[in-house]
């Protein structure tokens with residue numbers, strides 16, 4: 001009898017949990033554009049974040065700012081952009097894990113080497129290191145079948161920031 005009661009108790013608990021889960025998935029949300037169900041909301045937010053191209057649009061902007069920051073010996077601004085490039089690329093890997101392949105040279109060698117020249121405030125070393133840094137952008141493009149994206153050393157000033 002005691003055993004029967006405990007089976008009934010477990011069954012009742014299971015029924016409560018299952019019905020709680022069902023209401024969770026059926027729950028409708030009132031959002032501006034993201035959708036109504038949790039599944040729709042997550043899918044639309046993921047789509048809005050975009051893929052690695054969005055990471056690269058940000059990287060490209062910061063790459064240009066970084067170059068002119070070093071050119072001007074504006075080391076605070078250079079440090080700021082290099083940090084943000086690395087952070088942006090790492091967040092990009094969360095969204096597109098396949099893009100992490102072939103990134104080691106860029107992240108573990110060229111970016112830290114460029115950072116050393118920024119920390120040292122050495123403009124000549126920065127200019128030299130920047131060429132290798134740009135080269136490792138292009139190596140990654142070649143490895144990921146987008147060799148048609150070749151970045152160059154910026155030639156014309158477009159940065160609005162100047163010390």
Ligand code: HEC
Pocket residue numbers: 051052053054056057059060063085099100101102103106133134136137138140141144146149151
């Ligand atoms: C981990 C590999 C990797 C590294 C490192 C990398 N890229 Fe890219 N980049 C890509 C891939 C892959 C694409 C194509 C994006 C896509 O298909 O989602 C791309 C696309 C681009 C684009 C075109 C973006 C667009 O849609 O308009 C630019 C510009 C670019 N990268 C600049 C750079 C610069 C500048 C650097 C170095 C500071 C760099 N990339 C470093 C992999 C990389």
